[in-house]
Amino acid sequence: MSNALAITNLTYRKNYQTILTDVNLTITPGKVVGLLGENGAGKTTLMRLIADLAKGYRGTIAVGDATAGVQRRIAVSFSEALQGFRPTTKLSAVRDFYARVYGDFSAKKYLDLITFLQLDDDLELAKLSKGTREKFIIALTLSREATLYLLDEPFSGIDSMSRKRIISSIIKWKRPEATMIISDHYVTEIAPLLDEVVVIKDRTICAHKSSDAIRQEFGIGVEAFYESLYEGAIQHDDL
Amino acid sequence: MTTFRRTVRVLWRPKWRIANWMLLAYGLLVVGNLVQTGFSEGWFRINLMNITTGVGVGLGVIAFVWLAVRTEHDWVQDTYRLLPVTNTRFYLAGVVTTVGAYLYFVVVRLLVMGLSALVSGQQSAANLNHWLRVAWTGGVREFGTVGWLGVLAFVALLVSLLIVGAWTLITLVHLLTNALSTFLPAGRQRIFKGLLAIVVVGVLVWLGKWLVQLRDWVTAAWNDAAMVSILGMFVIGVVAMMAVNVYLLKFWVEARVR
Structure with missing residues (x-):
């Protein structure tokens, strides 16, 4: 069985700056992976490279067996910002757009998700608060039966109560063999659902460990591990 | 897909x-x-x-x-x-x-x-x-062997090609700017775009002059060969620009970061 994601020797430069260098990452199917790093570390860029939104990189990116851009876009469900829609577009029109262009869009799953997230899809995009908009993006992203979900800071702006409710249930919205990568700053809150953690630091992946291994080897939780890496309490040699 | x-x-x-x-x-x-x-x-x-x-x-x-x-x-x-x-x-x-x-x-x-x-x-x-x-x-007084229907068809095709060509050219300039700007330091983007604007204006002026010459050449002697060669030239030009646009989209032009 092939990996859900395999990145080999990935380097990405833009405007004379190296954003990511020598990134190697392999993720097996069915995992929920936390992509952690400080602001500007390259988490969003890595997701955009996987989703074929960022170009001009060196190295290879494979989602399942697919390395070509269009094949990756078929396999990946990325939490996009809905830039392409007018502010007066109704949520139901965005749903119709998704249903039309994505063969793996499940109308039933969408209905379940908007019911669960208490969204009214008769509303217009402009009428949504930041948090409600993020909830809607989560609903759209998870309504696809994708191989790989990329959730880029999906909980920003969502109130803490809803956030906890979504996080505790997020796993049920994906098929067991599907993989989910979540980048978020609410590390403590997402930690319980993470099977693995990937930390980006100094423009590359400095750690990739399972949550269990972190607890066993270091005797600390995911957030403490992540902070220790950044503060230098855990060195590269310790990994 | x-x-x-x-x-x-x-x-x-x-x-x-x-x-x-x-x-x-x-x-x-x-x-x-x-x-x-x-x-x-x-x-x-x-x-x-x-x-x-x-x-x-x-x-x-x-x-x-x-x-x-x-x-x-x-x-x-x-x-x-x-x-x-x-x-x-x-x-x-x-x-x-x-x-x-x-x-x-x-x-x-x-x-x-x-x-x-x-x-x-x-x-x-x-x-x-x-x-x-x-x-x-x-x-236009003399349409030669082509006849006014032929001239009408030629003009309609030429105008259509010019319109599509203009959109294609706009896309080409946009995508080229987008792709090339990723190779420049963030601070020099404005200088680059200013220089590019000058180049684009220069190309457009040259293109305008060329189109006027083309018009004079065609209206001087209406004939099938001249019209077909002009249309062919335009088709090749538009298709070539389209091919470059697709290449840029595929390998170099990124979606805008939110």
Whole structure:
């Protein structure tokens, strides 16, 4: 069985700056992976490279067996910002757009998700608060039966109560063999659902460990591990 | 993978809206002009055809620019760049919908003009006859072996190619700027874009001169060979630019970061 994601020797430069260098990452199917790093570390860029939104990189990116851009876009469900829609577009029109262009869009799953997230899809995009908009993006992203979900800071702006409710249930919205990568700053809150953690630091992946291994080897939780890496309490040699 | 038809459908809607807005503006201008003429010159002196053909001359240009802006936005929006469709299909769907929306705008306007000519009756027919005579005697006198139908077909094809070519060129400049700017330091973007603007203006001036020369050459001696070679040249030029655009979309042009 092939990996859900395999990145080999990935380097990405833009405007004379190296954003990511020598990134190697392999993720097996069915995992929920936390992509952690400080602001500007390259988490969003890595997701955009996987989703074929960022170009001009060196190295290879494979989602399942697919390395070509269009094949990756078929396999990946990325939490996009809905830039392409007018502010007066109704949520139901965005749903119709998704249903039309994505063969793996499940109308039933969408209905379940908007019911669960208490969204009214008769509303217009402009009428949504930041948090409600993020909830809607989560609903759209998870309504696809994708191989790989990329959730880029999906909980920003969502109130803490809803956030906890979504996080505790997020796993049920994906098929067991599907993989989910979540980048978020609410590390403590997402930690319980993470099977693995990937930390980006100094423009590359400095750690990739399972949550269990972190607890066993270091005797600390995911957030403490992540902070220790950044503060230098855990060195590269310790990994 | 999303089919070409579905890609066209999703790209079509916003452009269709633009065309409808422009038609609404045209309608308002016609009504406004009717009322104004009616009050100032009397309701019985109104010539509907003169009004429908006279007003909103600039609307075609505005529609062209608005559609171009929308098309360029589409190339760099996450929403569209994430579509599971090949870059060639995506690009062609973008071009087809832009051309389609513009054609829709033009055809509806022509229909309105045609209907108003029918309503206006003999007076309009006389006017049309007068203008055709002016064009015939003051402009092109000799069509050689081609005949006026051939010339009409040639002009229609050439204008269509020029319009599509202009959109293709706009996309080429946009995508090239986008792709090349990623190789420059962030601080030098403005200088680069300023230099590029100068180059683009230079190219456009040169292109304009070339088009005038081309017109003179064609109207000097209408013949099949000249017309076919010109159309062929334009087709090759447009297709080559399209191929470069697809290449840029595939390998270099990124969606805009939110």
